[in-house]
Amino acid sequence: MAEQVKGRHQHARSHARRAVAALGCAAALASPAVAQAQNQTTLYLDRLFMAGAPDDAIALWRPQMGAKTRFFGQLGLGFGYEPFRLENEIASDNNRARAAQNFGAPVLYQLQAYADVGVEILDRVAIQVELPVILDQASGASDGSVSGYTPSPPQNAAAAMDTRIDVRAIVFRTDDRAFKLGAEAAVWLPTGNKYAYGGDGSASTHLGVAAEYDLKKLFVLVNTGFQFRPNNSVPSFAGDGFGVGTEWRYGVGAFAPLRDGSLRIGASLFGSLGVAGTGATGLGANAPLEWMAEGRLYLDQKKRGWFGAGGGSRLSAGYAPDFRLVAVLGYSFPVADTDPPAPGKRFKAERFADHGADRDHDHIPDDVDLCPDEPEDGKPPNPDDGCPALPDRDGDGIPDNVDKCPDQPEDFDGIQDADGCPEDDADKDGIPDAQDACPKEPGEPDPDPKKNGCPKFIRRISGSTEIQILKVIEFATGKAQILPKSFPILDEVVRLLKVNLDIKSLGIEGHTDNRGSIQLNEKLSDDRAHSVMKYLVEHGVEASRLTAEGFGPKRPIADNNTNDGRQRNRRVEFHIKDTSAPAAPPAAPAP
Numbered sequence: 001m002a003e004q005v006k007g008r009h010q011h012a013r014s015h016a017r018r019a020v021a022a023l024g025c026a027a028a029l030a031s032p033a034v035a036q037a038q039n040q041t042t043l044y045l046d047r048l049f050m051a052g053a054p055d056d057a058i059a060l061w062r063p064q065m066g067a068k069t070r071f072f073g074q075l076g077l078g079f080g081y082e083p084f085r086l087e088n089e090i091a092s093d094n095n096r097a098r099a100a101q102n103f104g105a106p107v108l109y110q111l112q113a114y115a116d117v118g119v120e121i122l123d124r125v126a127i128q129v130e131l132p133v134i135l136d137q138a139s140g141a142s143d144g145s146v147s148g149y150t151p152s153p154p155q156n157a158a159a160a161m162d163t164r165i166d167v168r169a170i171v172f173r174t175d176d177r178a179f180k181l182g183a184e185a186a187v188w189l190p191t192g193n194k195y196a197y198g199g200d201g202s203a204s205t206h207l208g209v210a211a212e213y214d215l216k217k218l219f220v221l222v223n224t225g226f227q228f229r230p231n232n233s234v235p236s237f238a239g240d241g242f243g244v245g246t247e248w249r250y251g252v253g254a255f256a257p258l259r260d261g262s263l264r265i266g267a268s269l270f271g272s273l274g275v276a277g278t279g280a281t282g283l284g285a286n287a288p289l290e291w292m293a294e295g296r297l298y299l300d301q302k303k304r305g306w307f308g309a310g311g312g313s314r315l316s317a318g319y320a321p322d323f324r325l326v327a328v329l330g331y332s333f334p335v336a337d338t339d340p341p342a343p344g345k346r347f348k349a350e351r352f353a354d355h356g357a358d359r360d361h362d363h364i365p366d367d368v369d370l371c372p373d374e375p376e377d378g379k380p381p382n383p384d385d386g387c388p389a390l391p392d393r394d395g396d397g398i399p400d401n402v403d404k405c406p407d408q409p410e411d412f413d414g415i416q417d418a419d420g421c422p423e424d425d426a427d428k429d430g431i432p433d434a435q436d437a438c439p440k441e442p443g444e445p446d447p448d449p450k451k452n453g454c455p456k457f458i459r460r461i462s463g464s465t466e467i468q469i470l471k472v473i474e475f476a477t478g479k480a481q482i483l484p485k486s487f488p489i490l491d492e493v494v495r496l497l498k499v500n501l502d503i504k505s506l507g508i509e510g511h512t513d514n515r516g517s518i519q520l521n522e523k524l525s526d527d528r529a530h531s532v533m534k535y536l537v538e539h540g541v542e543a544s545r546l547t548a549e550g551f552g553p554k555r556p557i558a559d560n561n562t563n564d565g566r567q568r569n570r571r572v573e574f575h576i577k578d579t580s581a582p583a584a585p586p587a588a589p590a591p
Contacts, residue, residue, distance in 0.1 A: 041152060043232040043244055044162055044188070045084055045107060045197040047272065047288050047320050050076050052116030052128055053168075054303075054332045058294050058310045059270045060223050060251045063170050063182025063210045065120040066334065074330030076114035080321030082140075083107055084197070088285045088319040089152065089234055089242045104140025106152050106234070107197060110321075111136040112161070116330075126168040132161040134198055152234045159193035162200060168210075176558060182210045184225065204229040208249065223251040227272070242285060242319075246276040262303070264296045271316070288318030292326075305331045362386060428499055429453055442495040457489040458496065467493065467506075467574035472567075473532065480527035482535060490532065493574065494539045503545065505578035508533050510550040513566035518552055526550025532572055547577070 051061040054072050084107035113135055118128030139153030166186035173180040186206040192199020208225020226248055233243035250273075255266030274286030294310030308328040314320040357366045362375035369376075369386030379389040381397075390399035396409035398418070405421035429442040436443075436453035443454040459468040473490070474483045482490070497503060510525030510532075529548035537543045558565035 063180040070334040072332035076328040083321040108140040130164040154196040156196040159196035159198040161198040162188040162192040288320035289316040455492040480531040508548040514553040522552035
């Protein structure tokens, strides 16, 4: 009997142990945050979330992207002094005083590197990955001890940090792009060292927006959003530790582009406020706020490479460094179509093979010889087509039969290069092409080399079909009568057409704002377009090269609800509808 009772007790204890183990597993599965908190001894400390894109500020991202799809990369280096202090870790003045007898700042300094890579797609969406690391850090804690206090220095001088992946999108912008609004979603992957202030131990997310208003000489930028962060704490005195959780992040900045945008200076404020899981430290330590002054220099004319630097300090008692220094170096490149190379030759004659008859004895058989009665001379551009090169006395590559200047080589300066003649003053404005900043647009002398020989009121932009008018053509109120002060603008259009005979058809378009009836505005715009056409014809432009049409308020380029927008919509535009390409050298004669 005793043995039976003993067996029952052992069996019961076995069941009890199994039940306790099962409850323990269930608790661990049901409360991963608790299990994690037991192992997590630090947290993701750095409060600088590097923006990273080519147009961004250092700590604020802009709802602005490249017009074409482009890839980018940036390397950053940051230093923060005393980013985590005793007053951050210990809330109680009494406990802090006891700890201060033997310990300094839990984290005395941090030196970080930030590697950002990403892509901006069609001026709308961007995807970016950031890989931050701690290169070096140290604690100010000594080897002393205080009853009840366990310091939390980083366990590694160098450590990985949590990886950030974010997706951005432009959700709204005005036609003139003065105002832009963007949205962002980010996730931090737990790749950081949770014992060395490099990670939170589990993933966190961020949802935010950015707004920007461009005042031309200055733009103002705002970032805001929420980071849904796991609850973490740094152990200290019992009941007096430091904890973090979900927080509201924000930032505001103002920046001024200088030197045609190649240089930018500005300043920003950025910080966060804990709204959940703040622990016993209360609001102060969980409300870091910093300021930063910065500059960015683009290193090339296309603004693909850039260098930036910034510095600032904390403005609150929150867990931000006493001062911070940052430097960045980046580069971007677009994905653009390029002209494909010309296809290779379809054949190359085998001079040693017997393909049949070869009347001109140039070792190229008649069945593939384009000139079977004229021997090949082996000269470019086609040394294997069976035809001799056409005569070219001046050696400029343009055969004499189409070379207007057979004894003067073409200078290939981009101006009428197919006619065989060098150009000294293509637009006939009296300014040599070598000194003319606009060699195909008649202009006036100017001491500025970038403006010398350029028209004052119009521009013909390469690759565009529009002749841009830099100053509005003005008419009498409600009439089609051109005001005399606009005659100089039209005179420049006349001169441009007279020296650019390749412009075979130019469309003159009249536009109005939306005030008044549509019928009245359409008639007024049409009358004004024809009035401009009449002026051009009277000053020597062939009427056959011109057309005129009015569109009224149908094609606005600005907001008709503002005075400035209505003024911009009242305009005359010039559009090139047909051009004749310069004559190309003829192909080799057919057999």
